[in-house]
Amino acid sequence: MSNRSPQLIDPKRIIKFNDNIDREFLKFGSSDVNTNREIFKELMRQRIIHTNERKMIIVDLMTENVQKRVDVLKEIQNRHDDLKIDFQNDLQLLKEKYNKMYQPLYKKRSEIVNGFVEVDGITKTESSADVGIPDFWLTALTSNEIISWEINDNDKEALKYLKDIKWQNLGDDKRGFKLEFYFDVNPFFSNSILTKTYYVSEDEDEDVLEKATGTVIDWYPGKNLLEIKEGSDYGKEEEEAEVDAEKEDIEFSHYHSFFKFFSPMDEEEEEEDEVEDEVEDEEDDDSAVSDLQNSIEHDFEIGYIIKENIIPQAVAWYTGEAIESSDVVEDYGADSGDVDDVPEAC
Amino acid sequence: MSNRSPQLIDPKRIIKFNDNIDREFLKFGSSDVNTNREIFKELMRQRIIHTNERKMIIVDLMTENVQKRVDVLKEIQNRHDDLKIDFQNDLQLLKEKYNKMYQPLYKKRSEIVNGFVEVDGITKTESSADVGIPDFWLTALTSNEIISWEINDNDKEALKYLKDIKWQNLGDDKRGFKLEFYFDVNPFFSNSILTKTYYVSEDEDEDVLEKATGTVIDWYPGKNLLEIKEGSDYGKEEEEAEVDAEKEDIEFSHYHSFFKFFSPMDEEEEEEDEVEDEVEDEEDDDSAVSDLQNSIEHDFEIGYIIKENIIPQAVAWYTGEAIESSDVVEDYGADSGDVDDVPEAC
Numbered sequence: 134m135s136n137r138s139p140q141l142i143d144p145k146r147i148i149k150f151n152d153n154i155d156r157e158f159l160k161f162g163s164s165d166v167n168t169n170r171e172i173f174k175e176l177m178r179q180r181i182i183h184t185n186e187r188k189m190i191i192v193d194l195m196t197e198n199v200q201k202r203v204d205v206l207k208e209i210q211n212r213h214d215d216l217k218i219d220f221q222n223d224l225q226l227l228k229e230k231y232n233k234m235y236q237p238l239y240k241k242r243s244e245i246v247n248g249f250v251e252v253d254g255i256t257k258t259e260s261s262a263d264v265g266i267p268d269f270w271l272t273a274l275t276s277n278e279i280i281s282w283e284i285n286d287n288d289k290e291a292l293k294y295l296k297d298i299k300w301q302n303l304g305d306d307k308r309g310f311k312l313e314f315y316f317d318v319n320p321f322f323s324n325s326i327l328t329k330t331y332y333v334s335e336d337e338d339e340d341v342l343e344k345a346t347g348t349v350i351d352w353y354p355g356k357n358l359l360e361i362k363e364g365s366d367y368g369k370e371e372e373e374a375e376v377d378a379e380k381e382d383i384e385f386s387h388y389h390s391f392f393k394f395f396s397p398m399d400e401e402e403e404e405e406d407e408v409e410d411e412v413e414d415e416e417d418d419d420s421a422v423s424d425l426q427n428s429i430e431h432d433f434e435i436g437y438i439i440k441e442n443i444i445p446q447a448v449a450w451y452t453g454e455a456i457e458s459s460d461v462v463e464d465y466g467a468d469s470g471d472v473d474d475v476p477e478a479c
Numbered sequence: 480m481s482n483r484s485p486q487l488i489d490p491k492r493i494i495k496f497n498d499n500i501d502r503e504f505l506k507f508g509s510s511d512v513n514t515n516r517e518i519f520k521e522l523m524r525q526r527i528i529h530t531n532e533r534k535m536i537i538v539d540l541m542t543e544n545v546q547k548r549v550d551v552l553k554e555i556q557n558r559h560d561d562l563k564i565d566f567q568n569d570l571q572l573l574k575e576k577y578n579k580m581y582q583p584l585y586k587k588r589s590e591i592v593n594g595f596v597e598v599d600g601i602t603k604t605e606s607s608a609d610v611g612i613p614d615f616w617l618t619a620l621t622s623n624e625i626i627s628w629e630i631n632d633n634d635k636e637a638l639k640y641l642k643d644i645k646w647q648n649l650g651d652d653k654r655g656f657k658l659e660f661y662f663d664v665n666p667f668f669s670n671s672i673l674t675k676t677y678y679v680s681e682d683e684d685e686d687v688l689e690k691a692t693g694t695v696i697d698w699y700p701g702k703n704l705l706e707i708k709e710g711s712d713y714g715k716e717e718e719e720a721e722v723d724a725e726k727e728d729i730e731f732s733h734y735h736s737f738f739k740f741f742s743p744m745d746e747e748e749e750e751e752d753e754v755e756d757e758v759e760d761e762e763d764d765d766s767a768v769s770d771l772q773n774s775i776e777h778d779f780e781i782g783y784i785i786k787e788n789i790i791p792q793a794v795a796w797y798t799g800e801a802i803e804s805s806d807v808v809e810d811y812g813a814d815s816g817d818v819d820d821v822p823e824a825c
Contacts (some may be wrong), residue, residue, distance in 0.1 A: 201598055209591075224573060234562050266549065302627070
């Protein structure tokens with residue numbers, strides 16, 4: 134929903150609810166997260182009491198007549214909110230209308246990229262292998278810094294067979310979207326389409342990511358890129374590879390692959406994590422929750438960039454033109470803020 | 480523009496462009512910001528070189544035929560981008576249509592709040608002072624944690640005279656918006672409307688906040704809330720107040736007032752800051768820039784919340800109902816991420 138506030142919230146600022154606790158909160162910086170968290174919890178307890186007190190005070194303060202006026206204002210608010218729902222529906226229709234208009238362009242793009250349709254003025258003197266645009270999607274994906282981060286050298290071999298990426302809505306008024314990756318026949322897996330679906334629900338006027346599901350990849354024997362260490366040769370003896378692995382930072386490089394994107398953490402895994410967390414102490418628990426959130430957040434980020442940036446502007450990513458217009462790098466800075474990233478203003 | 484990516488970017492993640500520098504970057508955490516910044520600068524230098532190299536490589540690799548195909552893809556991209564502009568225009572019209580439909584509701588709300596129109600079923604037995612809804616806007620504003628943070632006890636006295644808040648577009652295809660605060664005759668200043676205007680421009684397909692301007696407030700003598708220390712009595716001797724000020728954390732409390740919102744940092748002030756920065760060393764310069772950005776960001780945040788949350792749902796803020804549905808508090812956590820704050824999904 135367009136109602137969300139900008140993500141510019143600083144923990145120091147969000148607490149000013151109870152005047153009595155502001156000064157207290159100001160006194161600590163953001164350096165000691167655990168101490169802050171304890172104080173924060175206490176402040177939140179105070180805040181809940183204060184919220185209830187405040188509501189009671191407001192209700193108490195209202196004379197019967199003021200209460201009647203407020204009731205009429207609530208009716209007006211309901212009419213406003215109904216209009217807002219109409220707006221959201223109209224907005225959805227508008228988006229669908231334009232998405233339909235984009236489709237023939239994407240289709241034509243795909244036909245040229247994959248050599249199904251030839252463009253005018255092509256000289257036929259070159260080899261018969263000269264069809265389409267080789268490595269189009271692989272190049273487009275690796276031009277984006279954030280997506281590129283996911284792709285190791287072995288992944289690149291498989292992504293050479295990527296023919297197209299599409300996205301679609303979930304239909305039936307379901308919120309969220311589905312990404313479809315179309316693959317040519319390839320030596321890595323038998324699937325011709327890999328999908329990733331994000332289910333979003335509306336909670337208190339805000340979009341909440343419910344879950345993400347992906348295609349189970351049917352890897353050919355010995356070709357599972359989630360089990361092949363980055364940089365290793367496929368033919369390498371297992372033992373040898375293990376020795377290599379010990380030498381490096383296994384933690385990060387071992388199973389790091391773009392194709393992990395299609396097997397997001399499933400519910401069973403989450404539950405296991407929860408059980409594990411229970412036996413750990415609270416701080417570790419906080420950290421596990423935070424890691425999980427970061428991981429979900431990052432997973433969604435990848436999908437969102439592919440849907441919003443890569444698919445609509447694939448040729449600009451392929452040629453590298455999109456790299457400069459992407460301002461991701463300017464977002465850097467532990468406390469520099471994102472002033473350039475202004476939410477939709479009007 | 481709807482093209483912006485979600486603000487989920489972690490400095491550790493945005494660098495994976497040049498494969499050679501990833502591992503290097505991974506080795507440091509986010510604890511030592513200054514060291515990170517130095518490394519980051521170096522990485523950025525490498526990245527720029529790499530970007531240019533990459534582009535040259537792509538161009539070099541393209542055969543004449545591939546180049547011709549890419550040229551056709553670029554034409555297709557242009558048609559796509561034209562459609563996108565049409566979408567943005569249609570979206571703007573849709574928003575304007577609904578904004579017009581909201582206006583009569585806001586007008587009726589204002590008439591009831593200020594006692595210009597009476598609702599049905601009011602018992603006339605109460606005092607003649609019983610008109611409208613006292614402190615409606617003050618209560619609504621202080622219900623929001625972030626806005627409440629801006630409002631000190633003296634401000635509250637002045638904000639009791641706030642009759643209405645409206646917003647409008649800038650017109651003439653200008654991006655941005657203007658907030659209007661309507662005040663009753665009051666003992667603090669002679670203005671009847673205080674405004675705050677945000678000018679937004681489009682840069683590389685992204686909205687950028689250009690500047691913010693506000694009304695110069697005509698304070699009555701001795702009533703300037705920007706010069707009165709929070710918590711001090713108006714009648715207090717100046718000397719006495721100064722002694723008090725020394726006792727407390729002056730930095731934060733002295734000129735902290737909601738009405739500072741109407742006198743945002745002007746260009747002259749910014750230039751002065753820049754000159755000051757030049758004589759300081761680079762690290763301080765970084766920190767000054769970062770402070771300025773935080774301050775601009777915070778200023779915009781206040782305006783955005785008033786436009787997007789307070790104005791459309793004023794009665795829910797007044798009664799406190801909006802407090803619970805506002806999930807701001809859940810955004811807390813140095814590294815917990817904002818997974819609940821999913822960008823518009825489809």
